[in-house]
Amino acid sequence: xxxxxxxxxxxxxxxxxxxxxxxxxxxxxxxxxxxxxxxxxxxxxxxxxxxxxxxxxxxxxxxxxxxxxxxxxxxxxxxxxxxxxxxxxxxxxxxxxxxxxxxxxxxxxxxxxxxxxxxxxxxxxxxxxxxxxxxxxxxxxxxxxxxxxxxxxxxxxxxxxxxxxxxxxxxxxxxxxxxxxxxxxxxxxxxxxxxxxxxxxxxxxxxxxxxxxxxxxxxxxxxxxxxxxxxxxxxxxxxxxxxxxxxxxxxxxxxxxxxxxxxxxxxxxxxxxxxxxxxxxxxxxxxxxxxxxxxxxxxxxxxxxxxxxxxxxxxxxxxxxxxxxxxxxxxxxx
Amino acid sequence: xxxxxxxxxxxxxxxxxxxxxxxxxxxxxxxxxxxxxxxxxxxxxxxxxxxxxxxxxxxxxxxxxxxxxxxxxxxxxxxxxxxxxxxxxxxxxxxxxxxxxxxxxxxxxxxxxxxxxxxxxxxxxxxxxxxxxxxxxxxxxxxxxxxxxxxxxxxxxxxxxxxxxxxxxxxxxxxxxxxxxxxxxxxxxxxxxxxxxxxxxxxxxxxxxxxxxxxxxxxxxxxxxxxxxxxxxxxxxxxxxxxxxxxxxxxxxxxxxxxxxxxxxxxxxxxxxxxxxxxxxxxxxxxxxxxxxxxxxxxxxxxxxxxxxxxxxxxxxxxxxxxxxxxxxxxxxx
DNA sequence: CGATCGTGAGTAACCGGTTTCTAGCAGGCA
DNA sequence: TGCCTGCTAGAAACCGGTTACTCACGATCG
Numbered sequence: 001x002x003x004x005x006x007x008x009x010x011x012x013x014x015x016x017x018x019x020x021x022x023x024x025x026x027x028x029x030x031x032x033x034x035x036x037x038x039x040x041x042x043x044x045x046x047x048x049x050x051x052x053x054x055x056x057x058x059x060x061x062x063x064x065x066x067x068x069x070x071x072x073x074x075x076x077x078x079x080x081x082x083x084x085x086x087x088x089x090x091x092x093x094x095x096x097x098x099x100x101x102x103x104x105x106x107x108x109x110x111x112x113x114x115x116x117x118x119x120x121x122x123x124x125x126x127x128x129x130x131x132x133x134x135x136x137x138x139x140x141x142x143x144x145x146x147x148x149x150x151x152x153x154x155x156x157x158x159x160x161x162x163x164x165x166x167x168x169x170x171x172x173x174x175x176x177x178x179x180x181x182x183x184x185x186x187x188x189x190x191x192x193x194x195x196x197x198x199x200x201x202x203x204x205x206x207x208x209x210x211x212x213x214x215x216x217x218x219x220x221x222x223x224x225x226x227x228x229x230x231x232x233x234x235x236x237x238x239x240x241x242x243x244x245x246x247x248x249x250x251x252x253x254x255x256x257x258x259x260x261x262x263x264x265x266x267x268x269x270x271x272x273x274x275x276x277x278x279x280x281x282x283x284x285x286x287x288x289x290x291x292x293x294x295x296x297x298x299x300x301x302x303x304x305x306x307x308x309x310x311x312x313x314x315x316x317x318x319x320x321x322x323x324x325x326x327x328x329x330x331x332x333x334x
Numbered sequence: 335x336x337x338x339x340x341x342x343x344x345x346x347x348x349x350x351x352x353x354x355x356x357x358x359x360x361x362x363x364x365x366x367x368x369x370x371x372x373x374x375x376x377x378x379x380x381x382x383x384x385x386x387x388x389x390x391x392x393x394x395x396x397x398x399x400x401x402x403x404x405x406x407x408x409x410x411x412x413x414x415x416x417x418x419x420x421x422x423x424x425x426x427x428x429x430x431x432x433x434x435x436x437x438x439x440x441x442x443x444x445x446x447x448x449x450x451x452x453x454x455x456x457x458x459x460x461x462x463x464x465x466x467x468x469x470x471x472x473x474x475x476x477x478x479x480x481x482x483x484x485x486x487x488x489x490x491x492x493x494x495x496x497x498x499x500x501x502x503x504x505x506x507x508x509x510x511x512x513x514x515x516x517x518x519x520x521x522x523x524x525x526x527x528x529x530x531x532x533x534x535x536x537x538x539x540x541x542x543x544x545x546x547x548x549x550x551x552x553x554x555x556x557x558x559x560x561x562x563x564x565x566x567x568x569x570x571x572x573x574x575x576x577x578x579x580x581x582x583x584x585x586x587x588x589x590x591x592x593x594x595x596x597x598x599x600x601x602x603x604x605x606x607x608x609x610x611x612x613x614x615x616x617x618x619x620x621x622x623x624x625x626x627x628x629x630x631x632x633x634x635x636x637x638x639x640x641x642x643x644x645x646x647x648x649x650x651x652x653x654x655x656x657x658x659x660x661x662x663x664x665x666x667x668x
Numbered sequence: 669c670g671a672t673c674g675t676g677a678g679t680a681a682c683c684g685g686t687t688t689c690t691a692g693c694a695g696g697c698a
Numbered sequence: 699t700g701c702c703t704g705c706t707a708g709a710a711a712c713c714g715g716t717t718a719c720t721c722a723c724g725a726t727c728g
Contacts, residue, residue: 027677062716077420101434282590345686368707393686
């Protein structure tokens with residue numbers, strides 16, 4: 001079928017049809033300076049007739065650039081990475097670049113190969129929350145550059161890094177709770193290995209120790225809905241008046257578990273999350289949380305990458321302060 | 335910096351280092367049959383020393399294939415497409431293929447260019463819920479093939495198509511509601527232009543007209559949380575005992591709106607969704623819904639694409655029956 | 669009017685691989 | 699010993715573009 005135009009036209013065929021050299025066709029297709037209008041018209045007519053479009057692969061080889069970038073994420077089911085993906089794709093797309101995506105599935109040992117492999121097919125790479133040990137990451141920089149890191153710093157390197165200031169987010173949440181009169185707060189901890197958990201916990205401890213304005217109780221929990229759900233009973237037995245959950249999912253679980261226990265939120269206990277995933281607005285009651293600016297992360301990642309692609313070395317460590325979103329899940333203590 | 339190994343090794347450099355021809359290096363790198371063990375070892379040693387890996391771009395040009403496929407989606411923020419993306423990426427990745435992703439942002443006129451552009455950089459394409467008019471789509475088949483359609487049929491073409499059987503899903507939901515004694519059901523309709531809305535509505539009408547077992551009331555609504563939320567009052571004024579929402583988001587909104595009105599679900603009214611997006615399990619009460627097998631869609635899309643890439647033409651129209659998930663949002667009518 | 673300059677277009681090298689074709693060499697057989 | 703066969707490895711063409719270099723031509727200037 002479609003035997004005619006099939007096996008797409010090449011630049012040689014167009015050159016032949018227009019009676020010019022391949023060089024001239026190339027010049028015309030790229031809007032290059034100097035081609036006589038009459039010739040250019042003939043070339044364009046021939047290209048049109050043959051339904052010709054230059055092969056991106058061949059151009060990539062000749063030009064040494066692919067107009068493509070790659071994003072490596074640990075887990076595509078995480079709403080945070082989905083948002084980054086979306087905004088990165090949008091920003092890069094506006095500048096005519098495609099997005100290649102690879103997921104490591106939280107498999108640390110695949111991350112390196114995946115990144116190298118992906119990087120070789122494109123012009124730059126964004127690593128979102130890489131789990132790779134610092135020394136490995138540092139060793140990879142020459143192979144992967146130009147690159148941008150999200151939620152990971154690499155001190156001493158010249159790799160731009162965009163991170164969330166977890167400490168500031170926690171601080172805002174705690175201030176909010178303190179202003180509502182809470183003096184005994186439970187932290188539902190995330191996975192101990194997660195960097196973000198460590199930072200959130202550290203910030204909480206510092207706030208509790210320094211100000212001595214509230215008592216901090218830490219409960220091992222997890223990162224998922226079910227973990228938060230299961231923790232509801234234990235939370236109540238502490239006698240705390242507020243819960244700071246590791247993230248929104250855990251907070252959802254807690255809300256659900258508390259609801260089943262007949263505990264009213266925020267009347268009897270207040271609950272906060274972290275991340276502001278899309279559904280945080282939609283729980284009952286809507287969740288007070290610290291909004292991680294995922295859209296900004298993706299957009300800025302592209303900005304930094306573009307800088308590097310244009311030769312301007314762009315080194316910078318940026319910390320984004322989450323935005324406190326007060327919703328219905330927090331209230332004044334009785 | 336890194337001035338030594340910079341500007342990655344080429345096959346020529348390796349050939350030179352090993353004292354052989356480029357052809358021989360190529361044969362060794364591809365594990366080709368006939369190279370004397372002694373030579374092969376020398377080549378491998380040289381490759382190792384120079385940290386050489388063949389350029390994917392150059393290979394793509396020479397071989398005429400890129401080991402990459404593309405996915406075009408209308409909206410990356412839709413959980414359904416996120417799941418398809420995830421499973422497609424996983425399945426293709428297992429067979430050594432990368433995934434290029436492009437989002438049309440529900441902009442129909444961009445869809446065609448986006449698809450053609452993406453297709454030229456890779457070996458095949460998956461179109462998820464394309465909004466393109468049928469004639470346009472049909473015209474594009476030769477340019478885009480090999481391709482696979484998700485949630486869209488193209489009768490008369492030889493393009494494999496994977497769709498959700500909305501009618502069957504609705505039928506299961508209605509049967510469930512009927513078995514609980516409901517006889518007056520409100521449908522919160524989605525966007526009139528959405529194919530899935532048309533199919534769901536058609537199925538509802540057919541069921542209502544044929545069996546005469548229940549009364550169907552249709553309310554214009556939308557596809558988002560807020561639409562469902564806003565419709566709660568109107569729903570109650572109909573006196574219906576059950577709500578079939580266009581999708582899970584609308585159902586969430588309805589749950590939330592009903593909660594605010596002090597209406598108890600499922601005691602006073604039952605609510606069902608459609609899709610089983612990840613958070614459907616986590617609402618209060620958890621949502622009874624029809625689960626669209628997004629994972630299967632992505633995986634099968636790759637299977638069909640792979641078939642075509644291997645030359646076996648794989649034409650087929652498959653309808654996936656959603657799975658009824660009975661949760662807490664539906665109950666016996668009083 | 670001749671030398672110079674600027675301009676437009678073609679030639680050929682290059683990007684980094686793969687693969688067909690061919691030549692050389694060793695071994696087997698008559 | 700001579701010829702045919704089979705295998706290995708190199709030469710060269712090819713994938714489809716881009717671009718440095720070159721050359722011919724007409725215009726400008728002295």
